[in-house]
Amino acid sequence: xxxxxxxxxxxxxxxxxxxxxxxxxxxxxxxxxxxxxxxxxxxxxxxxxxxxxxxxxxxxxxxxxxxxxxxxxxxxxxxxxxxxxxxxxxxxxxxxxxxxxxxxxxxxxxxxxxxxxxxxxxxxxxxxxxxxxxxxxxxxxxxxxxxxxxxxxxxxxxxxxxxxxxxxxxxxxxxxxxxxxxxxxxxxxxxxxxxxxxxxxxxxxxxxxxxxxxxxxxxxxxxxxxxxxxxxxxxxxxxxxxxxxxxxxxxxxxxxxxxxxxxxxxxxxxxxxxxxxxxxxxxxxxxxxxxxxxxxxxxxxxxxxxxxxxxxxxxxxx
Amino acid sequence: xxxxxxxxxxxxxxxxxxxxxxxxxxxxxxxxxxxxxxxxxxxxxxxxxxxxxxxxxxxxxxxxxxxxxxxxxxxxxxxxxxxxxxxxxxxxxxxxxxxxxxxxxxxxxxxxxxxxxxxxxxxxxxxxxxxxxxxxxxxxxxxxxxxxxxxxxxxxxxxxxxxxxxxxxxxxxxxxxxxxxxxxxxxxxxxxxxxxxxxxxxxxxxxxxxxxxxxxxxxxxxxxxxxxxxxxxxxxxxxxxxxxxxxxxxxxxxxxxxxxxxxxxxxxxxxxxxxxxxxxxxxxxxxxxxxxxxxxxxxxxxxxxxxxxxxxxxxxxxxxxxxxxxxxxxxxxxxxxxxxxxxxxxxxxxxxxxxxxxxxxxxxxxxxxxxxxxxxxxxxxxxxxxxxxxxxxxx
Numbered sequence: 001x002x003x004x005x006x007x008x009x010x011x012x013x014x015x016x017x018x019x020x021x022x023x024x025x026x027x028x029x030x031x032x033x034x035x036x037x038x039x040x041x042x043x044x045x046x047x048x049x050x051x052x053x054x055x056x057x058x059x060x061x062x063x064x065x066x067x068x069x070x071x072x073x074x075x076x077x078x079x080x081x082x083x084x085x086x087x088x089x090x091x092x093x094x095x096x097x098x099x100x101x102x103x104x105x106x107x108x109x110x111x112x113x114x115x116x117x118x119x120x121x122x123x124x125x126x127x128x129x130x131x132x133x134x135x136x137x138x139x140x141x142x143x144x145x146x147x148x149x150x151x152x153x154x155x156x157x158x159x160x161x162x163x164x165x166x167x168x169x170x171x172x173x174x175x176x177x178x179x180x181x182x183x184x185x186x187x188x189x190x191x192x193x194x195x196x197x198x199x200x201x202x203x204x205x206x207x208x209x210x211x212x213x214x215x216x217x218x219x220x221x222x223x224x225x226x227x228x229x230x231x232x233x234x235x236x237x238x239x240x241x242x243x244x245x246x247x248x249x250x251x252x253x254x255x256x257x258x259x260x261x262x263x264x265x266x267x268x269x270x271x272x273x274x275x276x277x278x279x280x281x282x283x284x285x286x287x288x289x290x291x292x293x294x295x296x297x298x299x300x301x302x303x304x305x306x307x308x309x310x311x312x313x314x315x316x317x318x
Numbered sequence: 319x320x321x322x323x324x325x326x327x328x329x330x331x332x333x334x335x336x337x338x339x340x341x342x343x344x345x346x347x348x349x350x351x352x353x354x355x356x357x358x359x360x361x362x363x364x365x366x367x368x369x370x371x372x373x374x375x376x377x378x379x380x381x382x383x384x385x386x387x388x389x390x391x392x393x394x395x396x397x398x399x400x401x402x403x404x405x406x407x408x409x410x411x412x413x414x415x416x417x418x419x420x421x422x423x424x425x426x427x428x429x430x431x432x433x434x435x436x437x438x439x440x441x442x443x444x445x446x447x448x449x450x451x452x453x454x455x456x457x458x459x460x461x462x463x464x465x466x467x468x469x470x471x472x473x474x475x476x477x478x479x480x481x482x483x484x485x486x487x488x489x490x491x492x493x494x495x496x497x498x499x500x501x502x503x504x505x506x507x508x509x510x511x512x513x514x515x516x517x518x519x520x521x522x523x524x525x526x527x528x529x530x531x532x533x534x535x536x537x538x539x540x541x542x543x544x545x546x547x548x549x550x551x552x553x554x555x556x557x558x559x560x561x562x563x564x565x566x567x568x569x570x571x572x573x574x575x576x577x578x579x580x581x582x583x584x585x586x587x588x589x590x591x592x593x594x595x596x597x598x599x600x601x602x603x604x605x606x607x608x609x610x611x612x613x614x615x616x617x618x619x620x621x622x623x624x625x626x627x628x629x630x631x632x633x634x635x636x637x638x639x640x641x642x643x644x645x646x647x648x649x650x651x652x653x654x655x656x657x658x659x660x661x662x663x664x665x666x667x668x669x670x671x672x673x674x675x676x677x678x679x680x681x682x683x684x685x686x687x688x689x690x691x692x693x694x695x696x697x698x699x700x701x702x703x704x705x706x707x708x709x710x711x712x713x
């Protein structure tokens with residue numbers, strides 16, 4: 001599903017980006033790569049795929065010789081000491097859609113990597129050309145930093161270069177200088193439900209929408225991986241039906257609540273006390289106890305439907 | 319620092335401050351009382367208590383005397399005769415109307431009167447009084463909007479707007495009209511501004527006043543200048559609307575009517591209102607069931623006796639018991655409420671039981687709110703806040 005090497009190379013050519021390509025046997029480390037392309041001048045890159053405690057991801061791409069101190073980096077990003085570590089292998093496949101040993105800035109061409117932050121070593125800018133894997137370990141391409149920028153801009157990324165070896169103090173009066181790189185979850189729901197009081201319906205998936213990309217039909221086009229609770233879930237660009245947007249889920253939720261209440265009302269004591277009238281009593285209780293809940297749900301359902309229609313209408317002529 | 323909490327119609331205070339002045343367009347009349355008399359809260363302040371839009375405190379920790387307040391502000395108590403009148407006007411059977419103190423719970427008013435609701439988010443005010451950046455206040459306003467929407471307002475009859483977004487056009491024209499009617503002296507008298515206050519604050523009152531006038535919303539009420547406006551709010555908002563009611567006839571508009579409510583007592587008792595800076599003064603929508611239970615047990619002021627024996631003998635004092643007051647507002651089952659009050663007052667029910675029942679009632683409400691709030695996406699907010707006609711608003 002991710003971009004292939006061929007597709008990337010074709011795209012680079014389309015964008016008229018100058019690069020040289022070198023095929024070689026599959027390599028997993030920079031040292032191995034150096035054996036094949038090390039004599040061609042320029043700088044080899046080492047690429048780290050990192051993850052922080054809030055499941056936000058980062059690609060740090062640096063010259064092979066640049067020293068990258070994870071502790072310092074973590075502080076400069078505002079994540080505290082030890083707030084960042086190597087991302088798990090599965091994330092490589094799920095988010096970057098590249099094989100092991102193949103982390104590369106070019107992986108950001110994939111939709112799934114939309115919210116991965118990119119930090120580029122400013123050392124790249126003083127090199128004639130730098131080597132990266134084009135989504136596959138059996139090839140390296142060399143291109144100038146400017147050309148890399150051209151590519152990044154074409155995928156709506158802002159190329160920013162950072163002095164990765166710098167170690168500025170981070171404290172009360174010196175805010176973390178790389179904090180801007182941390183992927184933002186702009187419209188995160190404020191209240192993540194406490195474990196003690198779980199959300200009433202686990203089928204619902206309220207995916208917040210990035211304000212800049214308000215989708216015309218009310219479908220969520222670009223959900224953010226960082227706001228989901230589960231860390232292994234791949235980013236899903238399709239709008240998830242919820243209790244308030246899908247009639248089937250809605251009705252099921254109502255029936256679930258009603259059944260649960262009904263069963264809880266029919267106790268031995270209740271049967272003894274009410275006998276034949278149990279039905280009437282239970283019906284009365286259900287009405288009393290569910291009225292507010294169901295009204296709230298119905299109103300949200302109505303509001304959601306209206307919203308979808310409204311946005312469809314508003315963007316009709318675009 | 320002003321503490322803007324219009325709580326009368328909210329069932330709990332949110333962690334961020336709530337908007338002021340939600341209003342309805344109502345096609346009935348409500349006698350506002352002796353409001354023509356000029357009230358001088360500034361002088362009164364020194365004597366008894368402080369009640370203005372930004373501060374509420376009773377003198378020396380005493381109770382807030384609502385009778386005095388109502389008298390001073392020239393309001394009328396919402397009693398049975400008025401309720402009956404409302405019944406006649408709306409044609410609804412009295413059994414289906416909630417008791418008066420619940421009339422203000424959203425969205426009852428909207429539902430009972432079948433009228434459109436306009437909600438103003440005063441993000442500019444937050445920016446000025448709480449010294450936030452413009453962006454931060456706008457962001458907070460949107461978060462507020464989500465909480466409001468989660469209360470269950472009907473999007474086909476509700477328009478939400480923020481001052482930063484909406485001020486301009488017809489709205490601004492009305493602001494200038496109102497501003498011309500209010501001298502600097504008057505505004506200083508009403509709100510207690512001084513020469514040290516920045517001009518943003520001093521020129522803010524018209525922003526709060528003009529949503530009372532249908533012509534401020536041409537996309538909703540074009541040609542319907544005869545509409546009446548009803549504003550449910552907490553009693554501390556009164557100065558704004560007093561000023562508005564003063565200006566309205568002078569610029570050819572109907573005066574808005576108000577339903578003011580008493581403050582919802584803080585958990586610790588009647589001495590003040592809830593405050594966002596004191597987390598133990600209220601239950602928050604973000605509190606878990608465990609936290610709710612713990613807060614009630616620890617902080618809810620009890621009217622019960624010190625010992626079980628004494629309690630069985632003397633019963634509880636319902637006048638000061640906070641849990642009962644809260645149940646009064648939140649427990650929908652009137653029969654159960656009566657039962658609890660009777661048993662508790664007679665000493666047959668213990669404080670622990672009452673607190674327990676309150677805990678489960680509040681947890682249910684908070685849970686329902688959370689579920690609803692989680693479904694409020696940015697698109698839903700955008701739709702509520704879009705400048706659009708509401709063709710079914712009187713249905």
